[in-house]
Amino acid sequence: MSGTHRLQSGGLIDRGKPLSFSFDCESHAGFAGDTLASALVANGVKLVGRSFKYHRPRGIFTAGSEEPNALVELRGGVRREPNTRATVTELYDGLIAASQNRWPSLRHDIGAVNDRLSRFLVAGFYYKTFMWPAKFWELLYEPLIRRAAGLGRAAGAEDPDIYEKAFAHCDVLVIGAGPAGLMATLAAGRTGARVILADEDFRLGGRLLAERCEIGGRPAVDWVAEIEAELAAMPDVRIMRRTAVTGVYDHGQYSAIERVNDHVATPPEHEPRQRSWKIVAKRAVLAAGAHERAIAFGNNDRPGVMLAGAARTYVNRFAAAPGRRLAVFTNNDDGPRTAADAREAGIEVAAVIDSRTGARVTRVRGRHGVRLIDVADADGRTSTIECDALAVSGGWNPAVHLTCHLGGKPVWNDEIAAFVPGALPPGMTVAGAAAGALTLARCLGGGMTAGVTAAAACGFAIAAITQPRADDEGAAVTAMWHVKDSRGKAFVDLQNDVTTKDVALATQEGFGSVEHLKRYTTLGMATDQGKTANVLGLAILAQASARAIPQVGTTTYRPPYVPVSFGAMAGHHRGRDFRPTRLPPSHAWATEQGAVFVEAGAWLRAQYYPRAGEADWLKTVNREVAATRAHVGVCDVSTLGKIEIEGANAGVFLDRVYANTFSTLPVGKARYGLMLREDGFVMDDGTASRLAPERFFMTTTTAQAVRVMQHLEFCHQVLWPALDVQMVSVSEQWAQFSIAGPRSRDVLAKLVDADLGDAAFPHLGCREVTACGVAARLFRLSFSGELAYELAVPARHGDATIRAIMAAGAEFGITPYGTEALGVMRIEKGHVAGNEINGQLTARDLGLGRMMSTKKDFVGRVMAQRPALLDPERPALVGFKPVDGARRLRAGAHFLKIGAGATAENDEGYMTSVAYSPMVKSWIGLGVLRRGPERIGERVRAYDPVRNGDVEVEVTSPIFVDPEGARLHG
Amino acid sequence: MRINCPYCGPRGNEEFAYLGDATVRRPDPAAEDAAAQFYEYVYLRDNPAGSHRELWYHGGGCRSWLVVTRNIRTHEISDVAFADAGDKP
Numbered sequence A: 001m002s003g004t005h006r007l008q009s010g011g012l013i014d015r016g017k018p019l020s021f022s023f024d025c026e027s028h029a030g031f032a033g034d035t036l037a038s039a040l041v042a043n044g045v046k047l048v049g050r051s052f053k054y055h056r057p058r059g060i061f062t063a064g065s066e067e068p069n070a071l072v073e074l075r076g077g078v079r080r081e082p083n084t085r086a087t088v089t090e091l092y093d094g095l096i097a098a099s100q101n102r103w104p105s106l107r108h109d110i111g112a113v114n115d116r117l118s119r120f121l122v123a124g125f126y127y128k129t130f131m132w133p134a135k136f137w138e139l140l141y142e143p144l145i146r147r148a149a150g151l152g153r154a155a156g157a158e159d160p161d162i163y164e165k166a167f168a169h170c171d172v173l174v175i176g177a178g179p180a181g182l183m184a185t186l187a188a189g190r191t192g193a194r195v196i197l198a199d200e201d202f203r204l205g206g207r208l209l210a211e212r213c214e215i216g217g218r219p220a221v222d223w224v225a226e227i228e229a230e231l232a233a234m235p236d237v238r239i240m241r242r243t244a245v246t247g248v249y250d251h252g253q254y255s256a257i258e259r260v261n262d263h264v265a266t267p268p269e270h271e272p273r274q275r276s277w278k279i280v281a282k283r284a285v286l287a288a289g290a291h292e293r294a295i296a297f298g299n300n301d302r303p304g305v306m307l308a309g310a311a312r313t314y315v316n317r318f319a320a321a322p323g324r325r326l327a328v329f330t331n332n333d334d335g336p337r338t339a340a341d342a343r344e345a346g347i348e349v350a351a352v353i354d355s356r357t358g359a360r361v362t363r364v365r366g367r368h369g370v371r372l373i374d375v376a377d378a379d380g381r382t383s384t385i386e387c388d389a390l391a392v393s394g395g396w397n398p399a400v401h402l403t404c405h406l407g408g409k410p411v412w413n414d415e416i417a418a419f420v421p422g423a424l425p426p427g428m429t430v431a432g433a434a435a436g437a438l439t440l441a442r443c444l445g446g447g448m449t450a451g452v453t454a455a456a457a458c459g460f461a462i463a464a465i466t467q468p469r470a471d472d473e474g475a476a477v478t479a480m481w482h483v484k485d486s487r488g489k490a491f492v493d494l495q496n497d498v499t500t501k502d503v504a505l506a507t508q509e510g511f512g513s514v515e516h517l518k519r520y521t522t523l524g525m526a527t528d529q530g531k532t533a534n535v536l537g538l539a540i541l542a543q544a545s546a547r548a549i550p551q552v553g554t555t556t557y558r559p560p561y562v563p564v565s566f567g568a569m570a571g572h573h574r575g576r577d578f579r580p581t582r583l584p585p586s587h588a589w590a591t592e593q594g595a596v597f598v599e600a601g602a603w604l605r606a607q608y609y610p611r612a613g614e615a616d617w618l619k620t621v622n623r624e625v626a627a628t629r630a631h632v633g634v635c636d637v638s639t640l641g642k643i644e645i646e647g648a649n650a651g652v653f654l655d656r657v658y659a660n661t662f663s664t665l666p667v668g669k670a671r672y673g674l675m676l677r678e679d680g681f682v683m684d685d686g687t688a689s690r691l692a693p694e695r696f697f698m699t700t701t702t703a704q705a706v707r708v709m710q711h712l713e714f715c716h717q718v719l720w721p722a723l724d725v726q727m728v729s730v731s732e733q734w735a736q737f738s739i740a741g742p743r744s745r746d747v748l749a750k751l752v753d754a755d756l757g758d759a760a761f762p763h764l765g766c767r768e769v770t771a772c773g774v775a776a777r778l779f780r781l782s783f784s785g786e787l788a789y790e791l792a793v794p795a796r797h798g799d800a801t802i803r804a805i806m807a808a809g810a811e812f813g814i815t816p817y818g819t820e821a822l823g824v825m826r827i828e829k830g831h832v833a834g835n836e837i838n839g840q841l842t843a844r845d846l847g848l849g850r851m852m853s854t855k856k857d858f859v860g861r862v863m864a865q866r867p868a869l870l871d872p873e874r875p876a877l878v879g880f881k882p883v884d885g886a887r888r889l890r891a892g893a894h895f896l897k898i899g900a901g902a903t904a905e906n907d908e909g910y911m912t913s914v915a916y917s918p919m920v921k922s923w924i925g926l927g928v929l930r931r932g933p934e935r936i937g938e939r940v941r942a943y944d945p946v947r948n949g950d951v952e953v954e955v956t957s958p959i960f961v962d963p964e965g966a967r968l969h970g
Numbered sequence B: 001m002r003i004n005c006p007y008c009g010p011r012g013n014e015e016f017a018y019l020g021d022a023t024v025r026r027p028d029p030a031a032e033d034a035a036a037q038f039y040e041y042v043y044l045r046d047n048p049a050g051s052h053r054e055l056w057y058h059g060g061g062c063r064s065w066l067v068v069t070r071n072i073r074t075h076e077i078s079d080v081a082f083a084d085a086g087d088k089p
């Protein structure tokens, strides 16, 4: 039960905790401490997937997050997760995984015919083959490609798990918990600095877990345990396991993904599956280690071919044998080390082919797994070696990725034949293998120095620490990229199926720049971002174009360092929780009334209040309008932006931000105000009421509330800081209800303690009152054209107030109305709103030109006088009625002269708002029409090709109801 | 980015809104050539490759308008000051 390839002893697995799992419906056994990949290795499973383009059989290639091949569908049902790297998937009991990109089965895959057609599927094949004709793309090529290529399948249903976002701050962030990272954390932690240690693995130690080595005369894993215990006891050190730092951003900000519960089938209740971190750190130590790279030779992608470091990881950490008879192909000292570790574990070593002697592997044979390798020596003698696994080491690439996220370019280092970090992000130092220090003693020393330095830079005094004793093992390398006399495809990028031939072809066809090569061949563009492939590809490009590698340069490394799920990016911001929903104070009451709600910006507002027997929304809205105009209606208008403005210069300030004048407004009066942008276009409208000589209350539209507040602060702080004026948003503090209709005064008389007679409280009056026993404000303002008031009470009294208004209004037939009826009544009155204040229209366009004072300066005044904005040909606001009263109007329709063709040159303007008017008894609209006000009575076409609309309309005054304004006065 | 608000301390840039060049001054609206000056003030901006004084609004904090001196090439911020603390009338 322990697996055919499980070693009898050793490893950091818990043999006391057996786990069972299934791969492609076949049951297997593993242990706690295994990854899915190590458990597959231990069970002798070599073939784990099919490649992206050629559907070639593939096996496990690495033992880390850089894995290009072993991508599986993890879990099932709604939790199915495609393209999961088996190498970083912790094994748990009951784990289910399946191979992907194969049909009907992994072993017999129809798509593998692509491999035989490969001469047609070379670099640039999409560009070359599918150029023409264009419509074939949609009909043929794209569906074809989508079926043939691609990897796993998404679950196709909503992810039931929780993802969250979190923030952390520290002095020193240490990225990676290998020897360098642990020493850096220890050194910084001992100074008392706040340290975060993040590592993507579930166990600290990095390569120390995978190598047979000693620190201070003891096994390295014992040293790791000791350091881990000391760090765990430090109150200001936080160890974050399963946490990959994915990006570096300006000013010490780092993104990280913590895989909180990916190692269980289902996260415990209320716990997230993953957590997306933003970490702010004064200093960072990058100790991310290095990635081993491959060598390109014939069929170097066959299952059983594996990086040598990964082979050692499986043997030493997981006690899993990659094969029974292992061959090693190397260009550096890791080759002999791999052979030694294998022998020590009882695995037969068939051969060590060291390219430094001139020997090389020219071809791997065995389609579904290594059977034989063809080898040539320096003298050209060839032989064939029998083996079932081949460990390859082409040297190590420092994991420079995070050093490049702010634009740093890595530099070539001849000694290790690899790129090392160049210019670093501010605040970051690099230690250990990531810095190109590939031996253990140098990792420990470099980490210690980096930790001490980082803590000192944050102001912490150096604490006692000594570097433990360790050996500098051999790390000599002689670059060897490509076996030229290979037979069969020699792969550079395994995940995207890019071969040496593709690189050569790209060079030959003129795509010799590294960025062109990447895009033409897709080298390094898969989800592994070419971690095992890029440098190999560059080297082959350099050879093909007779340049040195530093001349070729590298492509740009961008975040995220490892794939990040959409769930983690979204966090809680999905579905209804995508953004907060603001609820007006009457929301609970409106819900009780059965209101239908509509999203208005961030607000959820009552749209209309249907009654039993009303067939559709239009019936309801017509009733609400009719009842308001005949009796009285009430509407929650708390969503308006509300700003309190105070100070000796408050009036002057308002004169400058509004186009019309407010300094002359008497106390106790309100005025409609129009606000322009400095470019002369209308920004917003609303009212301002003078509550005291130095105190105004401003309202803005719901949509522009935040923007107006920002604008006012700009005008005050940046343009006119000398003015004595202060302001504060009170949008949340006041509940405000519009009570409109001929009986509104009667309703209010029952609620407030003030004389509401026309003389004492005329149209556009405002005053502080007591309503229902609380301090309130009353405004005589009308958006509907009726006798109307707005009653404002502290928001906490909003619910009680709407109930009191309804109770008081019952005897007068009070009717609650929603945003639809509100819109109908304002269109009937020709009042502009958000549809008209669209950023493209001026005060003149809206028929409000006379509001622009000529006696003072204000924001937008100068620019509003530009000749083009004064052109009488500009479309201006008018009303519209369908000639055939039964026809419906649509906002967005464009106006054409009768008989004119539907071309852009003939466009005369557009409809901005429409409504069915129960007063006019037909649809009515507002819109802007070229020279509109001069064309009242003319007929034009309202042309709406998107919705097949073409209606003849009559141009009318924008005021459809009560043009004299008689109703305002009740 | 992080901006060190003189009132609130260092905060993430998601708390701020960007406006742009802080060196332009609203022209005298009574000037002879006010139209031309306003045209420049509203539309014309330099795009220096290097240090730039720019306006940021701390809407998610103290609501201060700030003049941030930022190197546009490196994002390095060398100074943050209140907009109304400067050389205003």
Ligand SMILES: [Zn+2]
Binding pocket: B005, B006, B007, B008, B009, B058, B061, B062, B063, B064
């Ligand atoms: Zn602030």
